[in-house]
Amino acid sequence: MTSHQHRPAEDLAALLTRLLDQVPDRTQKDLAIEAGVRYPTLNAWMNRTRGTTRIETQTLWALIDALRRWGVEVQPNDVFEAAGRPVPGRAGEEREQRLLKLYRQLPEERQRDLVKDAEAMLRISRVS
Known part of the structure; x- marks a missing residue:
């Protein structure tokens, strides 16, 4: 096989x-x-x-x-x-899917805020 x-x-x-x-x-x-x-x-x-x-x-x-x-x-x-269990995806993919699902549920203004927060976190992580 x-x-x-x-x-x-x-x-x-x-x-x-x-x-x-x-x-x-x-x-x-x-x-x-x-x-x-x-x-x-x-x-x-x-x-x-x-x-x-x-x-x-x-x-x-x-x-x-x-x-x-x-x-x-x-x-x-x-x-x-x-085992009758859902097959897990890679941890990173699961987090991305969860984040995207949450993002899509937010009102547009909150989506913009979330993007700004993520950009700020990225800038901070580059400095550290």
């Missing part, structure tokens, strides 16, 4: 099982320790006895990072989708 093809949807249990199969010398317990997750919690996700939609973003990133340290090729989008 090429990287351009999209896999059929997997839940987190199926995805983690498939990824752990790529490192036969590693176990669920190893993954839990490496990612800083309690083993009973990871095991419950793997056995589908505990939902995954409330897993914190940093926990999903910790799982991704642990697997990558073991040489497993894993895409963050796949992990977040499998």
